[in-house]
Amino acid sequence: MSSAAHIVLRNVSVAFPVLSFRDRSLRSRFVRAVTLRSAGNAPRPRLVSALNGVDLEIRAGDRLGIIGANGAGKTTLLRVLAGIYHPTAGTVDVCGRCLSLFDLAAGFDEEATGYENILRRGLVIGARRTEIEARRAEIAEFTELGDRLDLPLRTYSSGMMLRLIFAVATAIEGEIVLLDEWIGVGDQQFRKKARQRLDAIVARAGILVLASHDIDLIKNTCNRAILLREGRIAAAGSTEDILDQYLAGTGEGRA
Numbered sequence: 547m548s549s550a551a552h553i554v555l556r557n558v559s560v561a562f563p564v565l566s567f568r569d570r571s572l573r574s575r576f577v578r579a580v581t582l583r584s585a586g587n588a589p590r591p592r593l594v595s596a597l598n599g600v601d602l603e604i605r606a607g608d609r610l611g612i613i614g615a616n617g618a619g620k621t622t623l624l625r626v627l628a629g630i631y632h633p634t635a636g637t638v639d640v641c642g643r644c645l646s647l648f649d650l651a652a653g654f655d656e657e658a659t660g661y662e663n664i665l666r667r668g669l670v671i672g673a674r675r676t677e678i679e680a681r682r683a684e685i686a687e688f689t690e691l692g693d694r695l696d697l698p699l700r701t702y703s704s705g706m707m708l709r710l711i712f713a714v715a716t717a718i719e720g721e722i723v724l725l726d727e728w729i730g731v732g733d734q735q736f737r738k739k740a741r742q743r744l745d746a747i748v749a750r751a752g753i754l755v756l757a758s759h760d761i762d763l764i765k766n767t768c769n770r771a772i773l774l775r776e777g778r779i780a781a782a783g784s785t786e787d788i789l790d791q792y793l794a795g796t797g798e799g800r801a
């Protein structure tokens with residue numbers, strides 16, 4: 547796999563327009579219509595800022611941890627890197643094939659069979675149809691779900707569902723792996739198998755970006771980290787330094 551993978555973000559911001567419940571309600575719309583308010587008086591959405599002026603360069607060999615409190619912008623940043631969100635300002639340059647191992651439920655259809663969902667989910671995480679079809683048998687075997695793969699997804703337990711998600715996610719390779727903290731999946735035996743497979747994927751990837759609240763996971767996986775605070779990069783540096791700053795901010799201190 548090429549080692550030329552890189553990511554450059556310049557001054558990236560993401561803001562979401564949000565209408566309040568009151569502005570969206572049918573009653574409010576009806577009242578506005580009967581009082582003949584002009585379009586100029588239509589409610590303006592409030593903007594929620596999720597990322598603000600983010601500058602970031604990630605090079606081949608980097609294992610970047612993204613840490614920050616709830617709502618700091620971690621998932622939004624992963625989604626920008628995956629091309630799911632386009633920035634409202636700034637530029638994003640991602641060179642290399644991205645494997646998006648987060649947003650676990652995306653692409654699944656409750657009424658479709660396990661086999662059909664293998665294809666759907668594979669396409670969502672960035673694989674080509676031919677690639678998924680070529681690995682179908684291998685993915686099915688890894689799930690250990692046997693004939694149940696012919697049944698609709700709505701009949702699966704949550705553990706079975708996780709097996710399917712994980713098997714698809716880790717059958718495909720990417721130069722850039724985007725991940726959050728969902729690794730603790732399934733029962734004990736499956737978790738061990740899953741962890742080994744994920745480690746192999748991460749080892750082969752040129753770049754890993756891991757967004758997590760799990761300090762040990764970041765410490766054991768990443769060589770660089772950024773601390774996000776209210777959508778901005780508050781600090782960037784070695785994993786050790788950034789975890790120190792994060793834990794000092796939360797008042798937890800280091801173990």
Ligand SMILES: Nc1ncnc2c1ncn2[C@@H]1O[C@H](COP(=O)(O)OP(=O)(O)OP(=O)(O)O)[C@@H](O)[C@H]1O
Binds near residue numbers: 594596619621623
């Ligand atoms: N679709 C959306 N519409 C409106 N606001 C959003 C949307 N997605 C995220 N936000 C807001 O953007 C900010 C960043 O959210 P994000 O999910 O990226 O944070 P996070 O760091 O991943 O949080 P957590 O650790 O809780 O998962 C939050 O204020 C959130 O409310």
